[in-house]
Amino acid sequence: MPNHESVTPDAYSVIQSLRSVGYNLQSAIADIIDNSITARASEIKIRFHWNMDNSYISIHDNGNGMSENDLRQAMRMGSKNPLDRREKNDLGRFGMGLKTAAFSLCKRLTVKSGYKHDETFIRCWDLDYIKDTNDWTLITHAADNDSSLFLQQHEIKESGTVVLLEKLDRIITSPFNQKAYTEFLKKVESVEKHISMIFHRFLSGPQAVKIYINENEIKPWDPFLTNEVATQELATEQFKFGNTTITISPYILPHHSKITKGTFDRAEGLKGWNAHQGFYVYRNKRLLVAGTWFNMFKKEEPFKLARIMLDISSDLDFDWKIDIKKAAAVPPQEIVHEVEKIAKIAREASYRVYYHRGAKLAVDNTVSSVDYVWEQIYKHGILYHKVNRNHSLLLNFITTLSSEQKRMLNAYLAIVEENTPSNLLSYAVGKQENNEGNSNNSALDTEDAVNHIRDIIYAFRISGYKDDEIVNRLKHMKSFIPYERLFQRLMEETN
Ligand SMILES: Nc1ncnc2c1ncn2[C@@H]1O[C@H](COP(=O)(O)OP(=O)(O)O)[C@@H](O)[C@H]1O
Ligand SMILES: [Mg+2]
Incomplete structure (x- = not known):
């Protein structure tokens, strides 16, 4: 009599639960792009195709591509052990991103990939099919004519991968009228803004990656306005943590009178000036959090000009409590004190620039903690x-x-x-x-x-x-x- 029994998870229930991990459209697409960047793609083309309940989203990269075995493994839930060491540039961690991101948007995920010219492989998870079979049944071809047609439109040249998301039940719901179409377009725009923020450090520089949405090239959004002469860059600090280094570079953005209105408005970002103050946490140059004081301070108007670049490597995922959605990070206890010190200096500097043109400084109870030495009057x-x-x-x-x-x-x-x-x-x-x-x-x-x-x-x-x-x-x-x-x-x- 064996003293154990193997209990396999119920396929359909597991996937249904994964659909609610908490991705939204923006974070899901970003996670799929992570894989393309890790696969060293230089070009990533995203397509949002509207055709009512036959609409689809595709992400096509010219990265390394996968062999048939790799592809099968990539489609597996938990395809990699989260505890494994990752390569230096790997943006993945849990071996779940592709699948959970896809299922939080749609019911059918098809991946076509190849790394040799003319030889590509296809694998597809279709939730309706899994429901019928109630097993982890991976389809080894395009699930129907529509899928096949969409995939044909995305030809893999040398090497690369196409991720196709269909049956977008979490994105598009009936009635499929003009209003739904307008909503769809708005979502496309928000994804574009999100990508230009999250991947801004990949979108510029000598080895920049080109990312397109429906043929439009996405331009980077630089939170630190590094091209503006009036931006102040405070001293960069580095900390050894384990055998990796954490780098912190605070920037104080210019007073609005020192930049054009267009620049000022763009710098406001997706969530507005106030929300985007504080630390910007990057993991392998990919932005995880776009402005946080890590619960040390409240976000307040006079500190909105302080934006602090904080770089960590993926070796520190567990120390920083990186979650599956890559949307949160918490500094480890050992360096909280240093982080807080840097925050205080940057906040004071922001305060001074913010009031640069003010009349006499208003005594503001909310900022009484700041003991600035000089008042500036104009x-x-x-x-x-x-x-x-x-x-x-x-x-x-x-x-x-x-x-x-x-x-x-x-x-x-x-x-x-x-x-x-x-x-x-x-x-x-x-x-x-x-x-x-x-x-x-x-x-x-x-x-x-x-x-x-x-x-x-x-x-x-x-x-x-x-x-x-x-x-x-x-x-x-x-x-x-x-x-x-x-x-x-x-x-x-x-x-
Ligand atoms: N666009 C892609 N190009 C090449 N390989 C990919 C691509 N997308 C996914 N993969 C492979 O599939 C694996 C699983 O991806 P994913 O589920 O996102 O988990 P993770 O990124 O945490 O490893 C990746 O580790 C990678 O090996
Ligand atoms: Mg991934």
Whole structure:
């Protein structure tokens, strides 16, 4: 009596469950493209063909192709062991992508493949046939005339593979009217946008892959606007993890006034500016997640200019908890701290660029965690830097001071601000630009200036300086020149 029994899974039920793994049209097509890229295709042609319930989607690549044995193995559920080491450029993992992606869209998956001119092989899973036989019965030819005709339209030249998806019951449902057709076209457009994002690093460069949808070549969407001069690239950091390296390169995108409206609108991406902030996780250069703070921070408006490229290799799949759909990733505990540190720096940089042209910075409770040192104000056409008086260290310190000491500190800060190189420069530039009759050469408005000057006079006086000594000491400061008369007046007033 054997002490075990073999229980084979029920074919139809298994496949039915796999249909609900959670792919959508975009992620399913992307997973099929992964296989083409892994097979070193240089050209991938996607076709969305509308013909009511006879519509189909095909993905045709000129990659390595498969032998008959390879093809049979490729169609097997779990064709590879997820624990096996993959080649460096392999975008696959679970040996399930092709099948689960296909079944989440359609009921019939046919694959034609070959690697020698003139010799191709066909295998087909048809859910209706599996239902009838209730067995893992793989069809070894085109399932009917339509299939055969569609496949003939996609001739394999040297080598390559055609993946044909028919009976698109999850994509197209009756009635097959004009509205359904319009919906279909909208879906095609969303797939195009998704591909231009997910594969943007394959779509450019010297060995770029060409991907077409219905004859239109897909252009890459560069989340980092690397071609814009105003984009800031912060220092790249690398971490050793196991025997692989994780590379993190933060980018701060330009303030919208520094790029054209077209560029700004395109940079918004599929989900909008806010959603696309944070880390972009790439596995072997293929984008998995297009903007996340890994639950460390919330996505908020002033941080939307921070987009951080994070590269991992497929050896780290289990450390990063890569899922079957390749749509999620979680940093391993060992490097969470480093990742968070980089995020903070990038977020602060985004914050500064975001408010570049703002009037005085609004004190925003949602971002109180950011202790930026300089406030940027923009007045009379001149950018001017002020010390952020709400910096937590400064605030803590000020509370320990007497009111006299507070005035002294303010006077000193005003001098620091007046003599900050960037402000002196702004002043010089502003003076040139405002030469035509505008008497207010200062970046500060008069009320601010009066208060600062009062504090400065006060601070000098209580430190024992006489009025002519004060003027003498200040005279050689460029920024003092426009205030000289105001100084004299205020000194007389407060004498
Ligand atoms: N377009 C293709 N060209 C060549 N081989 C392919 C292609 N698509 C799939 N394959 C083969 O089928 C196997 C199974 O694919 P898939 O189910 O997507 O799982 P995975 O990509 O995780 O290995 C791949 O590992 C590959 O060997
Ligand atoms: Mg795959």
